Amino acid sequence: MNSIATTLWLLCMFIDALGQMSFKAAATKVTDAEGLERWKEMLSNFWIWIGISCYVFEFFIWMAFLSMVPLAQGVLLSCLNIMTVMIGGRIFFGEKLTGKRIFSASLIAIGVSLVGWGA
Numbered sequence: 001m002n003s004i005a006t007t008l009w010l011l012c013m014f015i016d017a018l019g020q021m022s023f024k025a026a027a028t029k030v031t032d033a034e035g036l037e038r039w040k041e042m043l044s045n046f047w048i049w050i051g052i053s054c055y056v057f058e059f060f061i062w063m064a065f066l067s068m069v070p071l072a073q074g075v076l077l078s079c080l081n082i083m084t085v086m087i088g089g090r091i092f093f094g095e096k097l098t099g100k101r102i103f104s105a106s107l108i109a110i111g112v113s114l115v116g117w118g119a
Contacts, residue, residue, distance in 0.1 A: 001069055008065040009077055012058055017084040019054030021092055022047045028093070076112050083109055 001009070026048035030041045042048050066074050082105055089095035 001073070005065060005068040008061055008068070009074075012061050012065055012078070013081050013084050015054050015058040015061065016078075016081045017088045019051045019058065020085045021088050022051030022054060024089070024093060026051060076115055079108055079112050 026042050026045040029045055029047065030038055033041055062078075069077075086095075086097065086101065086105055090097050
């Protein structure tokens with residue numbers, strides 16, 4: 001994988017994690033409203049629009065990335081987003097990093113590295 005593809009991949013990982021964090025922030029900042037009222041409240045939240053914008057922007061970066069690498073390798077590398085989202089959840093939302101989660105995510109990262117990077 002060349003340096004441009006690597007940069008696009010890292011940018012995709014960052015933007016995807018930012019989008020996930022934004023959606024989490026929007027979902028946790030609503031009151032106990034239910035149904036349509038809950039959705040109206042979330043749609044008025046700044047963070048949901050940041051998340052949507054991230055995914056729109058990521059789509060174009062992802063397409064550029066996929067044009068440079070084989071599909072199987074690209075999809076495998078995208079699995080590493082689990083690590084960035086897990087770390088982001090810990091940093092920004094205080095979510096627990098249990099031993100099982102860390103072990104499982106590490107196995108995914110090792111597997112992706114072994115299969116995807118050498119493709």
